[in-house]
Every structure is written in structure tokens, then in C-alpha cells.
Amino acid sequence: MSVKIGEHIDLGEFPLLLAPMEDVSDPPFRYVCKQNGVDMMYTEFISSEGLIRDAAKSRQKLDIFEYERPIGIQIFGSDIEHMRQSAEICTQANPNLIDINYGCPVKNVACRGAGASLLQDIDKMVAMTKAVVDATHLPVTVKTRLGWDDSTKNVYEVAERLQDIGIKALAIHGRTRAQMYKGQADWSMIRDVKQNPRIKIPIFGNGDVDSVEKAAAWRQEYQVDGIMIGRASIGYPWIFREIKHFFQTGERLEGPTIAERVDVCRTHLTKSIEWKGDKTGIFEMRRHYANYFKGIPNFKEYRMKLVELQDVNHIIEVLEDIRHNFAEEVA
Incomplete structure (x- = not known):
């Protein structure tokens, strides 16, 4: 069974996605990942405030190239109207989809009411997402975390409510905001979201996949629709090639010379x-x-x-x- 985002984006049987990473997943890095078999990529996350102010740095991040497709533009922000306007601007850049970041844990994003901060206000997250969905004809997807902290793991509610207002896929990083990138990612909650009979959209798992063996084991164990890889691809874009080879043949590919x-x-x-x-x-x-x-x-x-x-x-x-x-x- 192919994994599909909306009607037109067919990602094949078990896609590998390149996570959007600030200061990393720019077009030069995306080029070498694409050459090594990644199935879908995203821009670095782009500030909605920067887009509507026409900031040069934000506008440059909208650059996408035909060979990168399918590709999503990822946006973040704290103001619903500004996010709606950003979605319109991104639509003109003609990506395959628009992705909303509700996962970034860093202070200058989360403490300004954007990124993972929205996990503290699900009603606002839903309203913001609906504004973006209504502003574009493109599929809208979301990347988020398990919750704000251990006492507020609300990703089950997030998944259902965002699906209900029209998102077409959800990528979940298996940590809370409080964890940042420390400790181990917990994929069991990602599996629970996937197994919820109400959830019909693709669910992608993210966090700590840094080897062929882990990708293969977690594909089986957590039953996600695909895996999103971030830090492990930095300086090692071959990880996509190696995982795909293992899935197809059951054999390990030699590392790069x-x-x-x-x-x-x-x-x-x-x-x-x-x-x-x-x-x-x-x-x-x-x-x-x-x-x-x-x-x-x-x-x-x-x-x-x-x-x-x-x-x-x-x-x-x-x-x-x-x-x-x-x-x-x-x-």
C-alpha cells in the first residue's frame, strides 16, 4: 500500500522523510539527501512574521527546486492571522504541501508562543491550523511532539482534532517539549496514535532513528507509515540509501568510502x-x-x-x- 498525502502526493510503500532543521535543511543539504534516496523533504522552518514583513532571510527559505519534489514548506508562528497570510505567501511559491511546526522546543520560538508552545493551548492550535487549511488549496501537514511535558502528553487529542479540521498527515517527535532533545524518544505513544481507529491520515515517527537496524526494528514495532530522520542525516545523507537498501534486500550496504x-x-x-x-x-x-x-x-x-x-x-x-x-x- 502506498502512503499518500492528500490526493496527489504518493510517497510509495514506506517513505523516509528528511526532517526540517533550522540552519541545516537548506537547498544544498536537501540536494545531497535527494541524491541518496530521501522520499520527501521540507524547507527549514520559516517565521510567519518574517514572511509577512518580507524579510530577506525568510523569503530566501521559500526557494525550492523541481528536482526536490515532493517538498513541503514549513512555517511557524504565534499569531493566527499572520499564519493565515503566510500560508497564502507559501502557496505562491508552489510547494507540494505546507507544514506547520508545533514541535520546535527552543526558547526563542516556544517562549514566544510558537512551535511547541501551542501544545499548551490546543484550542488555539486547532484554530491556527484551520486558518492555514482554509487559506490554501495545498495539503496541510503538521509536525509536533508528545506534549509540553510529562504531565500534559496530549498528542492523542491533537491528532484527532487536527485530522478533523483537514490536515493530511502528522509527524510526531517522540519527546515532550520539556525533554528538548535529551533522553530517549518514546515511540509507544506514536504507535498508539497510529492504532487509533479514528485516525485515517498517515502518521510519521521521528526521533532517534540513527541506524539501519533501528529503522527496520521500529518500522515493525511501532507500525508507523514512514520515518522522519533529522540529526542522523547531518554529514551522513547516505543513511537514506542504506535504510532503503536494507528494506529491499535485508542486507547491510557498505558505508561510504x-x-x-x-x-x-x-x-x-x-x-x-x-x-x-x-x-x-x-x-x-x-x-x-x-x-x-x-x-x-x-x-x-x-x-x-x-x-x-x-x-x-x-x-x-x-x-x-x-x-x-x-x-x-x-x-
Whole structure:
């Protein structure tokens, strides 16, 4: 059975989704994930206030490309009318869907009444979601958490009420807001939402999937419609390829070689510069190098060079040195 969002988005039998991550899931990063088999992606989350004020940074995040489809634009905010206006702006950018963030736990979002903060006011969450649904012809989906804290785990109510007003899929991160990213994600409540006979929309599980084995085990154990992967894909977009291969064959795919790591890192760098310009593209790429070459012994010297250099040709020279000098290492 294919998993469908609305009438037109067919994600295949068990889709793998790239979680929207601030300062990470921009077009350059999405490009390398798409090349490695991810089934659906989202933009970084975009402030509704930024969109309606026409802030350059927010507007730039609306950039999407044909090869990325299906792709969703994710928005967040605390004002219902501003979220409605944002949905109209996003619709003009022509994504495949609009996603609302009710999960972000960080202070400058949640403490301003947006993101996971709405888990403290389900009536407002419902009203906000309905305003977005009514403002666009596109499918609307939601990403949220189990609840605000251990004493208010209300995701069952959230799922039913949001489905009732027209959302087409729900992604659930298996932690409360109070947990942030600490402790273990609890997928048992995600399974309970999925097994609720009232729930007809796809339910995607998110949180702590960082290996082929975990993806396979949790697919069986928690019976979700698909898995959303975030942090484990940073510097390791091959995770999508490896999980898919395991699902199809039951066998583990070899990890990427040093040459592959260098190639994908170079592609990411090139795309970053194309999209953001030399200065910003090089600067923002610095956060990724350590992840691309994680686990390689005696790498510190190269990492220091990569994060200090400001000329793309010099960075590429270092990357080619890595290809040459670590070719014999086991990746």
C-alpha cells in the first residue's frame, strides 16, 4: 500500500522523510539527501512574521527546486492571522504541501508562543491550523511532539482534532517539549496514535532513528507509515540509501568510502556557494565538515584547515588531500 498525502502526493510503500532543521535543511543539504534516496523533504522552518514583513532571510527559505519534489514548506508562528497570510505567501511559491511546526522546543520560538508552545493551548492550535487549511488549496501537514511535558502528553487529542479540521498527515517527535532533545524518544505513544481507529491520515515517527537496524526494528514495532530522520542525516545523507537498501534486500550496504565522502562534501560545498554566494556559502559549510568525516582518525588538522580557509579552491585542495591521504582508511 502506498502512503499518500492528500490526493496527489504518493510517497510509495514506506517513505523516509528528511526532517526540517533550522540552519541545516537548506537547498544544498536537501540536494545531497535527494541524491541518496530521501522520499520527501521540507524547507527549514520559516517565521510567519518574517514572511509577512518580507524579510530577506525568510523569503530566501521559500526557494525550492523541481528536482526536490515532493517538498513541503514549513512555517511557524504565534499569531493566527499572520499564519493565515503566510500560508497564502507559501502557496505562491508552489510547494507540494505546507507544514506547520508545533514541535520546535527552543526558547526563542516556544517562549514566544510558537512551535511547541501551542501544545499548551490546543484550542488555539486547532484554530491556527484551520486558518492555514482554509487559506490554501495545498495539503496541510503538521509536525509536533508528545506534549509540553510529562504531565500534559496530549498528542492523542491533537491528532484527532487536527485530522478533523483537514490536515493530511502528522509527524510526531517522540519527546515532550520539556525533554528538548535529551533522553530517549518514546515511540509507544506514536504507535498508539497510529492504532487509533479514528485516525485515517498517515502518521510519521521521528526521533532517534540513527541506524539501519533501528529503522527496520521500529518500522515493525511501532507500525508507523514512514520515518522522519533529522540529526542522523547531518554529514551522513547516505543513511537514506542504506535504510532503503536494507528494506529491499535485508542486507547491510557498505558505508561510504572516503572518495564518496569527499565527493558529496564537495557537491554540498558547490551547491552552498551557488545558492548563497562565496562568502556565506563557505562560512555556512563549516558546520558540516566534521560530520562528513566523522570517525576518521587523526583528522583534526584537516578539519582546522577546512574551517579556516576562505577560498573555495584552497578548500577543494584540502578535500582532495583527504581523498588521497585517507584512501586506505576504513570509512
